[in-house]
């Protein structure tokens with residue numbers, strides 16, 4: 154029995170590989186321009202301090218293993234881009250976490266997509282305004298199941314890739330992150346208190362490109378469940 158004026162939104166929860174339990178999502182952080190060749194394709198040098206933005210929790214589209222997720226083509230844009238990303242799932246919170254201790258705070262990893270209304274993001278960049286309208290819309294953060302860190306293999310040297318309709322679009326390696334997992338956890342936890350349930354989309358390599366209705370994206374990272382999403 155509650156006295157809410159309406160039913161609260163359900164908790165967004167991501168399946169965990171090898172478990173019946175699910176990972177309840179608290180916050181969704183994203184790291185900007187964290188692969189040098191992607192920073193260059195966006196017109197930057199690739200060498201700058203890390204920066205971050207958020208997506209709302211309800212941007213997360215949970216895609217169970219072996220299934221094809223579906224996202225609606227969003228409003229207002231004519232240039233919806235895929236960004237394939239390693240997602241780091243936080244299992245233990247903390248402030249001012251040192252890089253040397255960062256992996257103690259990691260629960261596991263998943264394949265994610267930072268879907269981006271690039272035309273709107275570019276307008277906001279030019280105006281020096283926040284990116285939310287380009288980045289933080291409904292269904293902009295599809296994610297596959299989370300693999301616990303001890304079962305994810307050598308994630309820091311894993312291949313990361315995405316194909317659209319069977320054609321390679323992005324293909325790189327997590328080792329090319331400008332700010333490594335441990336480094337961005339240290340940096341972020343100085344700015345915000347991380348907590349269990351936080352997801353961190355860690356940035357995308359080069360090759361971002363537009364998708365349209367009907368396209369099927371298949372993204373993978375060695376050691377993790379593949380993520381398959383169709384644009385409706």
Ligand code: MN
Nearest residue numbers: 236267356357
């Ligand atoms: Mn991104």
